Amino acid sequence: MPHGAALGRSPHIRGFLYASDACAKVAERLPVIAGSDSSVLIVGETGTGKEICAQALHYLSRRSAGPWVAVNCAAVPVELIESELFGHVKGAFTTAHSSRHGLVKEAEGGTMFLDDIDCLPLLAQGKLLRFLQQQEYRPVGCNAVQRSDVRVIAASNRDLRVLARQNSFRQDLYFRLNVLPIALPPLRERREDIALLAGHFVHQFDQSHGGGDGRRLTAEALQKLLAHDWPGNVRELRHVIERSVLLATGDSIGADDIDIDPDLDADEGAGVGSGELAGESFQSAKKRVVDRFERQYIETLLALHHGNLTHAAHAAKKNRRAFFELVRKHQIDTRRFNDAS
Incomplete structure (x- = not known):
């Protein structure tokens, strides 16, 4: 949650950036x-x-x-x-x-x-x-x-x-x-914030290091950021983006400009704890995990495509109506992602 103009549902809260x-x-x-x-x-x-x-x-x-x-x-x-x-x-x-x-x-x-x-x-x-x-x-x-x-x-x-x-x-x-x-x-449990925070940090460091403020992360760069588990959370993301801004030479910041230590990734099984499964039926556990996956997947695509339903649906290889039904099922407000760049 970096310093900066606040976005999201509580626009007057100083320093609070989120889409999740x-x-x-x-x-x-x-x-x-x-x-x-x-x-x-x-x-x-x-x-x-x-x-x-x-x-x-x-x-x-x-x-x-x-x-x-x-x-x-x-x-x-x-x-x-x-x-x-x-x-x-x-x-x-x-x-x-x-x-x-x-x-x-x-x-x-x-x-x-x-x-x-x-x-x-x-x-x-x-x-x-x-x-x-x-x-x-x-x-x-x-x-x-x-x-x-x-x-x-x-x-x-x-x-x-x-x-x-x-x-x-x-x-x-x-x-x-x-x-x-x-x-x-932790940031790994609110991946829909990553694109918004990363875009904010790019703008912040471009300005502070005299590089202007017009550069953006490419879709491939965002996908690389979204795939990381961020054990160091927002602080780690901030440092990765600062390094990328300083070393990138092009008009945009691509995946090759994003340098992340792969050894820092959290355990792959961290998403489902044994405490969650205790006493839970197979059907209930499966529904909970599928719901979590669907929501994170949809919000990640919306963040990548700045809230554009048509582009997000195309990336998911689903027709727009079916994708919209998933958005409505999980009660996701697409307007939260309009500035996630």
Whole structure:
């Protein structure tokens, strides 16, 4: 979910680009979630756009004019995380030669985004829990309590429920963060977004690298992108497109310009998990898998042909009426793909 003019069913959500139903469901909830000051927990694989989602919530909220402070919990040394968040007074520890405000203070009146929250040490988790419950904290080495008005949005690419059962993440903190949960699907489960995102990145990098903004991906290039499983999700797609834009020499970007590491593809059987099949009849499982295939196949063709039913039907080697019946069966809005180029 890259930065840029928003498209899809929620056109006023900053930075949210999508054509898929999966992301549409997330986008439809964002204005409601943004209207609250309750804690938010965003979960999803690495590269799915958790920070972009958090930023969208900030800019939709009443705090949009206030600070946006992002913290990568994994990048802060364990011994400094409490001081980084809550600040410290002079002499609080050996290297504290002067007092220093923490990131909570910097985020006053705005939003603080805690990425990789699972990397927060247990002691700091307890301090964060107190802050979330009472909206107050103590800088390291200080006895005075300070009040704060900050909304906290946390994110993780791990299952915090599992970590809580393993006693490596506080269960009470998990419940406190998970008031408003958001789950971002991986890119392989929303392939209809690939053409839209890829086209956006081509335009973005063409402009930023001085190459103009008229180049497009060929149908063969899009097919190559759609065939990849994108274990690195949107971040991986962004880097692949940037490399392609820089190295392509023609007026368009073809399949030969798309350099993807084939060893990064996810397992071929990832689409059907054993949990889905447990207790399910053969007919039911078959119908579910066929429905999923039909929908993804149709949406992929529509993305390749920018929503043009006639061209998509021709590519599928089906007559237009039969193809339209499939579109109607799966309740696919072809208008979503008009700008997917």
